[in-house]
Amino acid sequence: DTAVSQTPKYLVTQMGNDKSIKCEQNLGHDTMYWYKQDSKKFLKIMFSYNNKELIINETVPNRFSPKSPDKAHLNLHINSLELGDSAVYFCASSQSGVAGQPQHFGDGTRLSIL
Amino acid sequence: SQQGEEDPQALSIQEGENATMNCSYKTSINNLQWYRQNSGRGLVHLILIRSNEREKHSGRLRVTLDTSKKSSSLLITASRAADTASYFCATRKGSGGGADGLTFGKGTHLIIQP
Numbered sequence: 298d299t300a301v302s303q304t305p306k307y308l309v310t311q312m313g314n315d316k317s318i319k320c321e322q323n324l325g326h327d328t329m330y331w332y333k334q335d336s337k338k339f340l341k342i343m344f345s346y347n348n349k350e351l352i353i354n355e356t357v358p359n360r361f362s363p364k365s366p367d368k369a370h371l372n373l374h375i376n377s378l379e380l381g382d383s384a385v386y387f388c389a390s391s392q393s394g395v396a397g398q399p400q401h402f403g404d405g406t407r408l409s410i411l
Numbered sequence: 412s413q414q415g416e417e418d419p420q421a422l423s424i425q426e427g428e429n430a431t432m433n434c435s436y437k438t439s440i441n442n443l444q445w446y447r448q449n450s451g452r453g454l455v456h457l458i459l460i461r462s463n464e465r466e467k468h469s470g471r472l473r474v475t476l477d478t479s480k481k482s483s484s485l486l487i488t489a490s491r492a493a494d495t496a497s498y499f500c501a502t503r504k505g506s507g508g509g510a511d512g513l514t515f516g517k518g519t520h521l522i523i524q525p
Contacts, residue, residue, distance in 0.1 A: 301453070330512050338497060338520075340454075342512030352511055387453055397442040397461065397503075400513060402453030 300324050303388050303403035311411050312380060318373045318406045320388030329371035330389040330400065331363060340387070346371055347393055383410045416516045417500060423522040430487045432519040434500035435480075441503065443476055443483050444513070448497045457485075457498075490523045497521070 301322045310316055322329065328347040334340045344363045345352045351363065360376045375382060385407050389400040417434045424430055436443070442461045446454040460467045460476045460483065467474045473486040487494055497520045501513040 332512070338448075338518050340499065340515040342514065345512045354512075389454075397444070397459050399444065399456035399459065400454075402455070404451070404453045 299403075301388055301390055301401050301403040303386075303406050305406060306404065307407050307409075309409045309411065310378060312378055314378050315374070315376045316378060316408075317375070318386055318388075318408075320371050320373070320403060321369055322388075322390040322401070323369065324390055324392075324401060326390040326392045326401070327368060328391050328393045329365070330391075331371065331373050332387040332389065332402075334385040334387060334405070336384070343373075343386075344371075378408075378410050380410050383408055417498070417519045419519060420517065421520045421522070423524060424490060425524050426490060426492055428490055430490050430494070430521055430523075432485045432498050432521070434483045434485070434516055436483075436500070436502050436516075437481065438502070440478075443474075444501045445472075445474060445483075445485050446499045446501060446515075448499065448518070450496070454499065487521075490521075492523050492525050495521060495523045 304319045330345045331343040332340050333343055342354050343357045346363055362374045363371055365371045385405040387405045388403045391398045391400045442459050444459045445457045447457055448454045458469045458472055458474050460474045462478055471488045476483045497518045499515045499518045501515045503513055
């Protein structure tokens, strides 16, 4: 069974559209994350979220918003997509409370803006 | 400034040889983690070393940490073709087990020639 799954795997869309990426984890973790990996493979944290707090990286535009219907899901909504949003987006999860817990990653969603 | 910078950026060696990758970071840490990313896949946690540890082993992996120099190295012994991947070191801004994300370096792309 896949521990962290993201859908869709590929997303090609026009500039200006609104899109969502879904993420689900079956590890029973209480914390989930979204990362963006650019064309040079540089990974940057966008959000981290558990049932107590949402931590937002201040460099993330407010066109991006995480939405968590329950502990096992953290979806990413993106409004008014721009060319610079083209990247691979990774969802991850971990268990909080113990420093240094490894994060488990999904296989990414490759977003291409035309 | 960017936390966690690996060098070299790319490394190509023959199968059976050892591969060494280095990582430098800028702020104080509680622990440092290494992840592997195969092409088109998500990141996989390899090993974690705590700030009070100097060396750690896991199978063919050996990690060292020098907190005075703010650097770490990952050694893969007896490399195999399947080790071909990108390797990232990661640190965490927070000191506890909270919901903050990891800060990744730019990664080392390792190619094992058969």
